[in-house]
Amino acid sequence: MSAAFTETPVFDLTRHFFREFFYLRFLTDTGADSVKRAIIGSVSGLLALSILFPQFVVGRYATMRTVEEYRRALLSDQLFTICVAMFIVGFVTALVCQSLFPDEIDYRVLTPLPISRRLVFATKLLAMILFACIFVISTNLIFGLAFGAAAAGRWAEYGILRRMLAHACAAGLASIFAGASVMSVQGLIAVLSPRAYLRSVSVVTQTAMISALILSLPAIAHASSYAVLLQTRAAFAFAVPPVWFLGLEQVLLGRRDPYLLQLAVTALVGVASAVVVIAACYLAIYRRFDQLVLRTSQMPLRPRLWPAWSRRVCDRHLARRAFARFTTTTLRRSGLHQVVFCSLSAIGVAVAINSAIGFGTGSTPRAQAAIAWRFVEAMLEMPLVVFFFSIAGVRTALLLPLDVRANWVFRLTEDPATKPQLLASIERSLISLAIVPGVALTFVIQSVVLGAITAVRAALPTALLGLVLVEWVLRRWHRIPFTCTYIPGKRPLAHGMLLTLAAFVVFINIGGGLIHFSLDTPGRYVMLCGVLFAAVAVLRRTRLARSVHVPLEFEDSLPDDVTVIPF
Amino acid sequence: MFEARGLTRRYRGFLAVDKVSFEIRRGEILGYLGPNGSGKSTTINMVVGLLEPSAGSLHLDGVSMSEDPVGCKRRIGYVPEEPHLYTHLTATEYLTLVGHLRGLARARLEARITRLLHLFALFESRYSALSAYSKGMRQRVLLAAALLHNPDLLVLDEPFSGLDVSAGLLFRTLLRLFAREGRMILFSSHRLDVVEKVCSSVVILHHGRIVASTVTSTADDTTGSPSLEDVFARATEQEDYTIVAKDILSVMQDV
Numbered sequence: 001m002s003a004a005f006t007e008t009p010v011f012d013l014t015r016h017f018f019r020e021f022f023y024l025r026f027l028t029d030t031g032a033d034s035v036k037r038a039i040i041g042s043v044s045g046l047l048a049l050s051i052l053f054p055q056f057v058v059g060r061y062a063t064m065r066t067v068e069e070y071r072r073a074l075l076s077d078q079l080f081t082i083c084v085a086m087f088i089v090g091f092v093t094a095l096v097c098q099s100l101f102p103d104e105i106d107y108r109v110l111t112p113l114p115i116s117r118r119l120v121f122a123t124k125l126l127a128m129i130l131f132a133c134i135f136v137i138s139t140n141l142i143f144g145l146a147f148g149a150a151a152a153g154r155w156a157e158y159g160i161l162r163r164m165l166a167h168a169c170a171a172g173l174a175s176i177f178a179g180a181s182v183m184s185v186q187g188l189i190a191v192l193s194p195r196a197y198l199r200s201v202s203v204v205t206q207t208a209m210i211s212a213l214i215l216s217l218p219a220i221a222h223a224s225s226y227a228v229l230l231q232t233r234a235a236f237a238f239a240v241p242p243v244w245f246l247g248l249e250q251v252l253l254g255r256r257d258p259y260l261l262q263l264a265v266t267a268l269v270g271v272a273s274a275v276v277v278i279a280a281c282y283l284a285i286y287r288r289f290d291q292l293v294l295r296t297s298q299m300p301l302r303p304r305l306w307p308a309w310s311r312r313v314c315d316r317h318l319a320r321r322a323f324a325r326f327t328t329t330t331l332r333r334s335g336l337h338q339v340v341f342c343s344l345s346a347i348g349v350a351v352a353i354n355s356a357i358g359f360g361t362g363s364t365p366r367a368q369a370a371i372a373w374r375f376v377e378a379m380l381e382m383p384l385v386v387f388f389f390s391i392a393g394v395r396t397a398l399l400l401p402l403d404v405r406a407n408w409v410f411r412l413t414e415d416p417a418t419k420p421q422l423l424a425s426i427e428r429s430l431i432s433l434a435i436v437p438g439v440a441l442t443f444v445i446q447s448v449v450l451g452a453i454t455a456v457r458a459a460l461p462t463a464l465l466g467l468v469l470v471e472w473v474l475r476r477w478h479r480i481p482f483t484c485t486y487i488p489g490k491r492p493l494a495h496g497m498l499l500t501l502a503a504f505v506v507f508i509n510i511g512g513g514l515i516h517f518s519l520d521t522p523g524r525y526v527m528l529c530g531v532l533f534a535a536v537a538v539l540r541r542t543r544l545a546r547s548v549h550v551p552l553e554f555e556d557s558l559p560d561d562v563t564v565i566p567f
Numbered sequence: 568m569f570e571a572r573g574l575t576r577r578y579r580g581f582l583a584v585d586k587v588s589f590e591i592r593r594g595e596i597l598g599y600l601g602p603n604g605s606g607k608s609t610t611i612n613m614v615v616g617l618l619e620p621s622a623g624s625l626h627l628d629g630v631s632m633s634e635d636p637v638g639c640k641r642r643i644g645y646v647p648e649e650p651h652l653y654t655h656l657t658a659t660e661y662l663t664l665v666g667h668l669r670g671l672a673r674a675r676l677e678a679r680i681t682r683l684l685h686l687f688a689l690f691e692s693r694y695s696a697l698s699a700y701s702k703g704m705r706q707r708v709l710l711a712a713a714l715l716h717n718p719d720l721l722v723l724d725e726p727f728s729g730l731d732v733s734a735g736l737l738f739r740t741l742l743r744l745f746a747r748e749g750r751m752i753l754f755s756s757h758r759l760d761v762v763e764k765v766c767s768s769v770v771i772l773h774h775g776r777i778v779a780s781t782v783t784s785t786a787d788d789t790t791g792s793p794s795l796e797d798v799f800a801r802a803t804e805q806e807d808y809t810i811v812a813k814d815i816l817s818v819m820q821d822v
Contacts, residue, residue: 322664406652408647
């Protein structure tokens with residue numbers, strides 16, 4: 001790159017804004033390094049898997065017996081890869097959509113400099129486009145070009161170049177549509193929401209979009225079954241954006257069916273509309289940038305909901321109340337913490353939904369009975385799956401620091417006598433944010449599917465298993481939420497993933513199996529509840545007794561034991 | 568009385584504070600002066616219990632802070648140098664959090680917070696997040712938080728930074744009256760004029776050691792100079808600022 005270009009403000013500002021996407025302000029240098037290691041590990045793993053993807057596709061299409069089978073499989077796989085490309089780009093854009101526009105720091109630092117506002121906005125947009133392009137291009141290399149080339153076999157109807165270009169074009173436009181839609185929603189909120197509520201609305205929308213995308217994962221996993229919409233010329237297809245792009249791909253391949261043409265036009269209009277909305281929002285925000293950036297953060301007045309006597313009761317546990325209010329207020333107002341908690345909880349719900357759908361109908365009575373048994377067990381495991389991910393979500397959100405430099409107020413008022421109250425408040429947070437919603441949500445589903453009596457009977461051991469998990473998660477907890485520095489990924493990635501997977505399998509399968517096993521026999525039921533109750537009591541007592549002697553942590557540290565690589 | 572005896576702090580071989588000793592009697596405001604990096608903030612952090620001293624001891628009314636850290640911390644109010652606050656909270660929420668952590672009962676706390684917010688001219692902004700506050704407003708919140716539990720020892724690290732003239736005058740008067748009630752104040756600052764007007768005595772720190780101490784009201788100092796500025800310049804071996812200023816100008820004009 002020529003020095004003349006690299007020394008221009010455009011290059012400097014674009015590079016600055018681009019780097020900002022990877023800068024994790026809330027972590028210390030050690031924590032950020034740890035995240036980088038974890039990301040490099042994950043990306044390497046995904047790249048290794050992506051090399052296998054074309055080989056898998058080639059093998060699959062080589063075994064097709066008829067042209068009809070090939071066409072069905074191709075259509076399904078085209079839709080699936082389009083969905084995956086849309087999900088990846090949409091998800092990444094939703095993660096960074098708060099950085100769509102220059103923020104207050106940019107405003108305060110850059111405005112006094114002799115550069116125009118136009119330049120600041122243009123370079124920010126350019127950095128955002130470059131960031132999105134990384135994901136659009138990489139997903140389309142794998143799911144666009146590589147899939148287009150590999151999905152051949154002896155029944156292939158079009159040339160390799162045409163297949164590759166058509167699929168890459170459709171998947172590329174689909175991913176651009178997904179990213180642009182997320183950006184346009186965020187842009188509309190920035191323009192239309194009242195100034196006092198802008199930040200909170202923006203954070204809630206971002207969390208909702210990320211959660212919705214995660215909840216769409218079971219639908220993406222079963223995307224191949226929606227290809228039938230195209231074959232049956234269903235009007236419903238116009239409500240499913242990935243199908244628009246599937247229609248566009250068919251048109252690009254040379255099919256001139258009016259229905260497909262209509263879908264292709266819808267896809268192009270969709271992309272154009274999203275881009276126009278983004279441009280309009282950007283222009284509107286550009287014009288009233290200072291008003292938006294230097295907005296007031298007025299909080300709405302909240303009426304008192306609790307009577308005076310309840311406040312007198314609460315006075316007995318002042319510290320617990322302080323910790324609890326600090327936790328709930330932070331979770332309510334901090335976008336980062338909300339996103340982490342809601343995303344992990346949404347993964348739990350998505351996994352639970354996925355495990356409860358897709359059961360076939362057995363051909364023999366014995367097979368039908370086995371499927372019915374497995375289905376009941378999946379329904380009983382559903383709340384445990386939700387607990388597992390929601391508890392992980394709450395725990396991770398509480399671990400992430402807010403502003404480490406502000407923790408002096410807790411260090412100054414640290415009192416060993418209030419530690420039990422702190423632990424009680426964290427325990428309550430986990431129960432109220434993970435266990436109670438998990439039980440309530442799945443109780444309704446279980447009541448509808450398995451019947452109210454079974455749901456009521458399953459609720460107690462399910463809740464007790466949740467409490468066991470809470471106790472297990474809190475066994476070494478010695479920090480005030482959001483106040484301690486955090487070093488994520490202390491274990492090697494593969495080690496951590498294996499442990500999590502093992503814990504998941506053990507908790508879900510054994511837990512679900514025990515509940516199912518105990519439901520029909522009162523003796524077993526009472527025994528299971530008794531054992532679980534005793535386990536909760538013992539774990540809780542041990543934890544509280546041990547915690548009194550351990551001081552609060554304000555600095556996270558790497559484990560003492562060093563992993564030696566033998567050579 | 569508050570006493571620091573032989574207070575020392577090492578950071579991986581670097582001696583930040585070296586055998587510092589001073590005392591603050593009831594009714595006294597002790598100014599704690601020194602150039603950047605002299606060890607002022609390290610001393611302050613040890614006094615309020617945010618840092619463990621490597622050696623030496625701290626005593627509040629004869630009680631060792633290492634023996635009863637929680638009891639001593641309950642009697643200390645602290646305003647840090649930088650207004651590090653949880654900026655997603657409102658002023659009321661932040662003060663309530665601090666009050667509850669200090670063990671103040673709700674009814675008394677609510678009344679106290681309301682009155683303090685009025686007196687510190689923050690009542691109108693009580694429902695705004697602290698992120699929307701100016702530096703001076705945040706400083707006022709910190710001062711209100713430090714006074715909330717009626718402390719015996721007030722530790723102030725640059726408390727006037729960001730305050731406007733009227734707020735500065737109010738706090739100066741407040742500190743004098745607070746000390747007159749028999750409380751103790753440790754006042755760390757770069758502002759010599761303010762220290763001279765507020766403090767009854769001053770210690771000057773340089774390279775982690777106390778290099779001078781003076782009583783401001785009588786101007787009776789160890790070096791015999793009448794002005795605190797002169798005492799400070801001599802004790803901390805300050806450079807000739809005219810030469811440095813000329814050097815800066817020459818750098819600016821060097822193209």
